[in-house]
Amino acid sequence: MRKSTKGAIGIIGLGKFGMHLAQSLAKSGKGIVCVDKDENKVQKAMQFCRYSFVSEDLSTETLEDMGFKECSIIVVCIGEHMDTAVLATLNALNLGVEKVIVMSNTEELGKVLEKLGAEVIYPYIDSVDKLTRRILTNNILDFISLNEEIEITEVNLPARYVGHPLSESDIRSKYGLNIIAIKSGHEINIKIDPSYVFQKDDKLIVLGEKAQVHKFENRR
Numbered sequence: 001m002r003k004s005t006k007g008a009i010g011i012i013g014l015g016k017f018g019m020h021l022a023q024s025l026a027k028s029g030k031g032i033v034c035v036d037k038d039e040n041k042v043q044k045a046m047q048f049c050r051y052s053f054v055s056e057d058l059s060t061e062t063l064e065d066m067g068f069k070e071c072s073i074i075v076v077c078i079g080e081h082m083d084t085a086v087l088a089t090l091n092a093l094n095l096g097v098e099k100v101i102v103m104s105n106t107e108e109l110g111k112v113l114e115k116l117g118a119e120v121i122y123p124y125i126d127s128v129d130k131l132t133r134r135i136l137t138n139n140i141l142d143f144i145s146l147n148e149e150i151e152i153t154e155v156n157l158p159a160r161y162v163g164h165p166l167s168e169s170d171i172r173s174k175y176g177l178n179i180i181a182i183k184s185g186h187e188i189n190i191k192i193d194p195s196y197v198f199q200k201d202d203k204l205i206v207l208g209e210k211a212q213v214h215k216f217e218n219r220r
Contacts, residue, residue, distance in 0.1 A: 008033050008051070009135060010071035010097070012058060012088050014041040017103055017123050018077030022049055024132040033067045058084070060091040069095045073135060079105035079123065082112075089118050101131070151210050152180065155217045157202045167194040175216045177208035 008031030011022050019041065022032050026048040033051040035058070036042050045052040053066045068074055074092045078085040085102065086109075092100045093116060102118040104110035110120040121131060161169055171177050181190045183203040189196075206213065 006070045007031065007072045008067075008070065010034070010063075010068040010074035010092070011077060012036075012063075012068075012074065012092065013077035013103075014038065014045055015077055015080070017079070017128060018075070019045065020128045021075060021077065021131060024128055025135065028132065030135070033071055035063075035066060035068075058088045058091055060094045063091055063095060068092065069097065071097050073097065073099045073101060075131075075135075076100065076102040076118070079103045079109070082109050085109065086112060086116070089113055089116055093117055149209050149211075150207070151213065152205065152207050153213050153217075154183070154203055154205050155213065157198055157200075157204055158216070159200075161198045162200050162202075164198055165194070166192065166196045166198065169198075171204075171206075171216065175208065175212045177206040177212060177216060179204055179206055181205040 009025055011018050011032060011034040014022065014034060014036035018034070018036070022034055022045055025032055031051075032049040033053075034042070034045050034049050035053040035055050036045075037054065037056040039054045042052045042054045051067055055062060055066070063069070074095070074097050076085060076088050076092060078088055085104070089100060089102050100118045102113045102120055103123055104113055104120050105123065107122075110122065113120050161171075166179070171179065179192060181188050181204075182192060182196065183189075183205065184199055184201070188205075206216075
């Protein structure tokens, strides 16, 4: 796997959910590595995913050879076959990536996957758009959607703001974000002084448009 794809999102299984997720992430410019046993599905994925593989073998060694070990997140989308989903999840976890997210169609399977150490999602609850957002805004710790456009969100402070006072920032003028509170360690300050100087590990709780929150959070 080339260095340029390090940190990509791995997708195991290109069913309806997996394919939609791959397309959604690709549109956002995220690197993807995907695999499915169905050659037709892989051919379709190759239109937007350069690293697409046909394989029924989902062993740790095979996944590593395909480049999944270099991924930051692996999403297992094999909800219809319990034994295959469990095996793929175990092998993905063995790669030691930051996070393994697994789709489950039943609570029974979900409980098993959680015990293995994976984060479980249910396609009838978690939409592809919601999961895409969670992946793309990996530094966002929590958010409350007020409607389709506005949310209250906790974000990590981009490094360029560290050491500068709030009064000199462009957070509101450029991004239209209103800072509700600043979180420093375990302390949350809701009485914000314009002279406050941002610290390295500060987190901001902001109110604003989702698109602007995403743009700000990814600014370095």
